Amino acid sequence: MAEYTKSEALDWARENIRGQWSTLMTPFTPSDDIDETGLRKNIQRVRALGSRGAGCTWGMGEFWTLTQEERLRVYDIVSDEAGGEWPIGAHVSHTSEKAMLELAGHAENSGFDLLIVAAPYFVTNQEAQVIDWVRILAENTSLAIMFYNSPQFGLVMSADGLSEICDIPNVVGVKEA
Numbered sequence: 001m002a003e004y005t006k007s008e009a010l011d012w013a014r015e016n017i018r019g020q021w022s023t024l025m026t027p028f029t030p031s032d033d034i035d036e037t038g039l040r041k042n043i044q045r046v047r048a049l050g051s052r053g054a055g056c057t058w059g060m061g062e063f064w065t066l067t068q069e070e071r072l073r074v075y076d077i078v079s080d081e082a083g084g085e086w087p088i089g090a091h092v093s094h095t096s097e098k099a100m101l102e103l104a105g106h107a108e109n110s111g112f113d114l115l116i117v118a119a120p121y122f123v124t125n126q127e128a129q130v131i132d133w134v135r136i137l138a139e140n141t142s143l144a145i146m147f148y149n150s151p152q153f154g155l156v157m158s159a160d161g162l163s164e165i166c167d168i169p170n171v172v173g174v175k176e177a
Contacts, residue, residue, distance in 0.1 A: 002113045002143055006170045009144035013172035016087050016113070017146075019052040026062055026074055034070055036077055043081040053087035054078070055116060059152075059177075063091050068099055072106050079110040089114035093148065095122055097136060104141045115141060116175060118148035119155050127161040138168045145170055150177035 004012040024046065027038035046054055056078045057063040057071050066074070075090055082088045090107035092115050094100040104115055117137055119130045138145055147165050149157050157165065165171055 002108070002111075004144075006142040009142075009170040010172050012113070013144050013146075016053065017173065020050075021087075021089070022046045022051040022054045023058045024054050024056045024078065026057065026066065026070075034066075034073060036073075039074065039077050040081055043078060047081075047086060053089065053113075054082075055089035055091060055114070058089075058091040058116060063093065068102070071103060075103075075107050075110055075112065079112065082111065084111055087113045089116055089146070091116045091118075091148075092137070093118040093121070093153070095120045097133075100137060101140050104137060104143070108141055108143050112143065114172075115143050115145045116148050117145060118150060118153040119157075121153040124153070124155050127155070127157055127164075130155060130157060131161060131164050134165050134171060135168055138170050141170070143170065144172040146173045146175050147171060148175045148177065150175075152177070 024042060027035040029035045056074050063071060078088055090112045092100050092103040107115060117134060120133055124130055134147055149162065162174055
């Protein structure tokens with residue numbers, strides 16, 4: 001569980017988002033269910049290899065293919081395996097504000113340290129929308145937030161837009177892809 005306050009998020013990030021972090025893939029069974037045993041084994045292996053932290057349901061975790069319930073279950077498994085001893089991040093991007101905030105709240109309550117969020121893909125066409133989107137998330141969580149700036153979400157933010165996002169108190173960085 002995050003051991004910092006919202007105002008300490010940037011200091012936490014400077015200390016903990018270093019070295020190699022891994023993106024966890026979400027494995028599936030032949031019947032298209034989450035392979036919970038496989039996910040646990042993957043997490044254990046990544047930890048054993050010395051990764052400084054990991055993120056789940058990011059691009060490689062195929063967040064867009066998962067139901068809300070599946071994403072929440074992945075969070076539970078990752079948090080359980082991290083045991084409060086290994087920094088973890090949850091990708092909470094969604095097209096629904098309510099769904100994004102549910103994901104963020106669940107991640108925060110289950111012991112995550114970091115949230116990753118992108119523009120609300122498909123519906124975003126102005127930077128002001130994205131800045132407001134990130135601000136809404138920040139106002140509803142104490143966790144550190146990293147903004148994911150990528151054309152795959154429909155809009156690439158300018159340097160000025162990114163600067164505005166980074167001025168939001170618990171935004172700690174930008175993942176550029």
